[in-house]
Amino acid sequence: MTKKISKINTDIPQLKRKKRVAAYARVSSGKDAMLMSLSAQVSYYSDMIQKNPDWEYAGVYSDEAMTGTKDSRENFQKLLSACRNGEIDLVITKSISRFARNTVTLLESMRELKKYGVDVYFQRENIHSMSGDGELMLTILASFAQEESLSASENQKWRIKKNFSEGKPWNGVILGYRMENGQYVIMPDEAVIVQKIFRYYLDGFGYDTIARKLNEENIKTRLGYEWTHSSIMKILKNYAYTGNLLLQKTFRENHITKKTLVNNGELPIYHATDTHEAIIDSATFQCVQEEMKKRASKFRHSDKKPKTYPFTGKLICEDCGKHYRRKVTAHRVVWICSTFNSKGKKYCPTSKQIPEEILLHTTTNVLGIKIFNEAEFHRKIEHISVGANNMLHFHFFDGNVVDAVWQDRSRSESWTEEKREAARQKTLHRRNA
Secondary structure, three states, rough: OOOOOOOOOOOOOOOOOEEEEEEEEEOOOHHHHHHHHHHHHHHHHHHHHHHOOOEEEEEEEEEEEEOHHHHHHHHHHHHHHHOOOOOOOEEOOOOOOHHOOHHHHHHHHHHHHHHOOOEEEOOOOEEEEOOOOOOHHHHHHOOOOOOOOHHHHHHHHHHHHHHHOOOOOOOOOOOOOOEEEEEEEEEEEHHHHHHHHHHHOOHHHOHHHHHHHHHHHOOOOOOOOOOOOOOOOHHHHHHHOOOEEOOOOEOOOOOOOOOOOEOOOOOEEEEOOOOOOOOOHHHHOOOOOOOOHHHHHHOOOOOOOOOOOOOOOOOOEEOOOEEEEEEEEOOEEEEEHHHHHHHHHHHOOOOOOEEEEHHEEEEEEHHHHOOOHHHHHHHHHHEEEEEEOEEEEEOOOOOOOOEEOOOOOOHHHOOHHHHHHHHHHHHHHHHHH
């Protein structure tokens, strides 16, 4: 009897891979209504993708941007990166204008994504970029979208120019006022803050010190943020607080880049007087402007490159993550956390200033050399993490980390002959006075 043996095929059938789908959403303004619209878009796309059994959710990328050019959108760049890495097969977006506001940007993006096999579906236009006539249709429609953007931009410019010629402010976001029927109306509680800032400055305080004082008093900016160097400067420079307006001091480069430029005579500047109630009188405002110029002249930068030192860019605070900077005090040169220096101990409580001579001595010991050598230091050490309790973590380029604790000089050690002589001269001066 002959045995019959049959081979059984045990190959497991390959499951069809789900299409990895992502979405892109964008709003072009920071207004609350727009941000709510962005949130709604994200929820809509997340729900739509995850409900499709043939799709695998690959995320929703969203931007709050002032322009549709791709370079200015952080999450759009992340979307492109994910596509390059082969993580996405299909991108869904609402319309051409949400994806890009000019034809060149659109086509550059489409051709790059097509190279990686990524399809983009535009819902409003009902077009797939990978379809046979997709690029032709997108080119035509993108041109229309670009012209529509130009038309809207020109209409907006006309309205702005008309308001300027009538002495009406364009921007209503200013501490101390609210816009009502096209006019600034004083908010008394906020006006007090503005007056305090001007008073502090004329009392001799700098931008950073004023910001620190307001933050310590738990006083917020118009939009609820903490005060900074630049926000204080903007308040002090704002001519609107005098009850007058200088309009069209800046303008947009064009409807595509939307880059804001300073108006140096390219367009008319409108000066409207007595348009609203003043918070700061003109004499006080002028005094502040003159004081700002006076202080700026003392620190005017030359064309020379800023001077660097051996530890510039090397010391990183473990508390706040900022770099240490070199500071010359009345008695010695120290390295200090930039946050601690500008905002105070509240914002970086564990950092301490490190005397430069001690930093040099500690680094020399870690490198195992007798005299500090800057070239050797830069060749071997990538950075130094500065921790609490005088701890320094030296990170070498070869991956090694060496810990060291720096020691404060005792008062007797820091009492140098130069300091003794200065103290003697001070005592003699007092006796003779």
